[in-house]
Amino acid sequence: MAAKKSPEKSNVSKDDLLKYYREMLLIRRFEEKAGQLYGMGLIGGFCHLYIGQEAVVVGLEACTKEGDKRITSYRDHGHMLACGMGAKGVMAELTGRSGGYSRGKGGSMHMFSREKHFYGGHGIVGAQVPLGAGLAFADKYKGNDNVTFAYFGDGAANQGQVYETYNMAELWALPVIFVIENNHYAMGTSQARSTKSETLFGRGLAYGIPGEQVDGMDVLAVQAAGAKAVAHCRAGNGPYILEMMTYRYRGHSMSDPAKYRTREEVQKMKDEKDAIEHVRDLLLNAGLASEDDLKTIDKDIKDIVNESAEFAKESPEPELSELYTNIYA
Amino acid sequence: MAIEILMPALSPTMEEGTLAKWLVKEGDTVKSGQIIAEIETDKATMEFEAVDEGVVGRLLVAEGTANVKVNTAIAVLVDAGESLDARAAPAPKAAAPVTAAVVAAPLKAPMAITSKASADWPEGTPMKTMTVREALREAMAEEMRDNPNVMLMGEEVGQYQGAYKISQGLLDEFGPKRIVDTPITEMGFTGIAVGAAWGGLNPIVEFMTFNFALQAIDHILNSAAKTNYMSGGQLGCPIVFRGANGAAARVGAQHSQDFTAWYAAIPGLKVVMPYSAADAKGLLKQAIRDPNPVIFLENEIMYGKSFEVPDIADFTIPFGKAKIWREGTDVTIVSFGIGMTYALEAANLLAADGISAEVIDLRTLRPIDYDTVLASVMKTNRCVTVEEGFPVGSIGDHLASTIMQRAFDYLDAPVVTCTGKDVPMPYAANLEKLALITAAEVVAAVKSVCYR
Structure with a gap:
């Protein structure tokens, strides 16, 4: 992976490291629980887990301020937890209950929070890219300095609307950061089988958009690159592209037999590149936290996730009258 | 404490499957994430990972067993050192699913139906003659003067003064921030406009003709029309998609299609098609104020036709009222x-x-x-x-x-x-x-x- 590494001597604080550890662990444990509930038939339809990619959203959320917006694809649970949406509301939406963020009417792929400036959760591959640029358009129109993070995968990177959006975003200097979460597989098709392009961020250069490849398994590298991109956008210099080299441990969705990659490849990533283990090692090796400290965090996270699962099971299904509500604003 | 491992649902439609192969045997220690079995679904053979850690106490279903129902206990995990017979813990119980009763809409009795049609303006209102084109332009200009978040976006709406001259003069009055010329890129600018509506603006998107909106119909349907519902009412989309619809004259098959019935089929959209200049003005002003996505279908042949329009300061026509x-x-x-x-x-x-x-x-x-x-x-x-x-x-x-x-x-x-x-x-x-x-x-x- 030719992506940028985090600085050799990181000046990251203990508090930040503990925060990243906690937030990444929450996503992982939450997703494991979601996978379990899916297996029990409590979650239906499509369910795309974020396990393995946690450092990307946690590192970028560390660069945001109030009013910044985010929008992503259907692999959205991690983004919601990272921007501060409650685990209970997300899990209850997965089970299709009235306590969910969309009152049970959206599901795994369609959740939103006006309060946390999270604009979905989109099931059509690539659609969130112009939509995200539109959020940035509104901020620029109103004259504030907020930025929008538009996340999409290496698969979506081959959709035409992405390049229509690059063209207008640069033309109009929109404050949008295009975050390509390159996990190397578009469902079951590897990047090498989809394109001859060596990098995906490099395509933005044709439109005049600067960008770079980042080690997306290293939360410190993500945070550093994010800070640079945010500064570029907030200063009114237009869009920026971050190609996050990451990896998903689980299948594309719950019904993915994963025959397109070897078990060894997955295991190697888990053993050598795991984002959570990385921060855990940093904390322990530098003496910033003890095993006991981390165990306490682990237990807290487990409790939050278990409570969310209990809530998601107990929250009632939507009233039948909800069928006909919210069709119009 | 013993934990039952249940037959997983591995696809949206899976109800049962074949336990093709066990990759562990009784007495083995299992780690979270370890692949313990291969399960054959209707689609493929899938690897099945353990969620919890423990020792395999019992394999309850032999490998090769077909038609194993989802949620059937297939194995029991126990803690290290715990007796293999200690399988006291019941399977986690799912909340009982509630089956939605299907309620057929009763046939309405054919009685007591009153027409909603009534005059759109009081008798004696002063009138002025104007074309449909002028009426549309006046509606947009008035709404833009009233609400700084209303803006127009589309191909040739600014400098060119509108491919059909609907937006003539608007760039001069409102400037390039609010009258935005786009590249020829319908899918992209429609998606941007929908995002801008979520971000607090009230965009009017002009399609040169609705034939070209086919390139953008995913954003009109999947992004604009459905999101209020999918978000449980959090994310309405106040936007107007307008432009020429239907046949012009001698422009051939790709430029001559009426999409009324297509859009009218979609819950979450509102669909308007004016005939007269008065309706064009009153309905477009109403559309711009509506908090929902509105499809506003015009017609090139009608643009130049003149009608009497009421000379009222704030003239709107409500939706859902025939004339x-x-x-x-x-x-x-x-x-x-x-x-x-x-x-x-x-x-x-x-x-x-x-x-x-x-x-x-x-x-x-x-x-x-x-x-x-x-x-x-x-x-x-x-x-x-x-x-x-x-x-x-x-x-x-x-x-x-x-x-x-x-x-x-x-x-x-x-x-x-x-x-x-x-x-x-x-x-x-x-x-x-x-x-x-x-x-x-x-x-x-x-x-x-x-x-x-």
Whole structure:
């Protein structure tokens, strides 16, 4: 992976490291629980887990301020937890209950929070890219300095609307950061089988958009690159592209037999590149936290996730009258 | 404590599967994430990972067993050192699913239906003559003066002054921040406009014609129309998509299609198609103020037609209210948009033959003013619909079905639907004329339902 590494001597604080550890662990444990509930038939339809990619959203959320917006694809649970949406509301939406963020009417792929400036959760591959640029358009129109993070995968990177959006975003200097979460597989098709392009961020250069490849398994590298991109956008210099080299441990969705990659490849990533283990090692090796400290965090996270699962099971299904509500604003 | 491992659902539709192979045996220690079995679903053979850690106490289902129902216990995990027989813990119980009762909509009794049609402005209101084009422009300009978040986006809307001159002069008045020329990139700028609406603006998107909106229809349907519902009411989309719809003249099949019935089929959209300049103005102002996505279908041939428009400071027309252009007693003709040209012309010709036609302009196709149509049909007992679109799945089909279900006993003849022909629009002048609906065809349809 030719992506940028985090600085050799990181000046990251203990508090930040503990925060990243906690937030990444929450996503992982939450997703494991979601996978379990899916297996029990409590979650239906499509369910795309974020396990393995946690450092990307946690590192970028560390660069945001109030009013910044985010929008992503259907692999959205991690983004919601990272921007501060409650685990209970997300899990209850997965089970299709009235306590969910969309009152049970959206599901795994369609959740939103006006309060946390999270604009979905989109099931059509690539659609969130112009939509995200539109959020940035509104901020620029109103004259504030907020930025929008538009996340999409290496698969979506081959959709035409992405390049229509690059063209207008640069033309109009929109404050949008295009975050390509390159996990190397578009469902079951590897990047090498989809394109001859060596990098995906490099395509933005044709439109005049600067960008770079980042080690997306290293939360410190993500945070550093994010800070640079945010500064570029907030200063009114237009869009920026971050190609996050990451990896998903689980299948594309719950019904993915994963025959397109070897078990060894997955295991190697888990053993050598795991984002959570990385921060855990940093904390322990530098003496910033003890095993006991981390165990306490682990237990807290487990409790939050278990409570969310209990809530998601107990929250009632939507009233039948909800069928006909919210069709119009 | 013992934990039961249940047969997992590995696809949205899986109800049972084959336990193809165990990769662990009783007594083995299992780690979270370890692959413990291969399970064959309807789609593929999948690896099945353990969620919890422990020692395999029992394998309850032998490998090779087919038709294992989802949620059947297939193995028991125990803690290290715990007895293999200690399988006391019950399987986690799922909350009982509630089955939604399917409630069929009761057939409404065909009675007590009152027309919603009423005058759009008081008697004695001063009037001015203007074209549909001028009315549309005035509506946008007035709303932009009132609300700084209203902006117009599209191809050639600014410097070029509008491909059909609808936006002429707007760039001079409002500047390039609010009158935004886009590259020719419908899918991209439509997505950007929808995002901008979520971000707090009230965009008006001009499609040079609705034929080109096909490139953007994913954002119109999947992004704009459905998100309020999918977000449980959090994310409405206040946006207007407007532009020329239907046939112009001699522009061939790709540039001559009426999309009314397509958009009218989509819950979450509102769909408007004005005929007169007064309706164009009042309905467009209403559309810009509506908190929902509105499809506003114009017609190139109508742009230059002049009508009387009320000279009122703040003139709007609510959606879902049809207009009765001509009262009659023998037959109801229902139309909208440019179809009204043929409907009204036919009514004149029919009057000369002694047939009194009531002519209704629906004006909005979602919502539809069913009550005004039904009240009229209950009076005249006959109905002919007129539109330019294709015959299959037309607005007329929908009206015919509604009238049959709600006013069957009042009908003295089948409802006849007049539409464009079931062919791509030809280029040759004589064939194009044949493909389009004509007043003569409407007259013939009315005579057939009147048995004359």
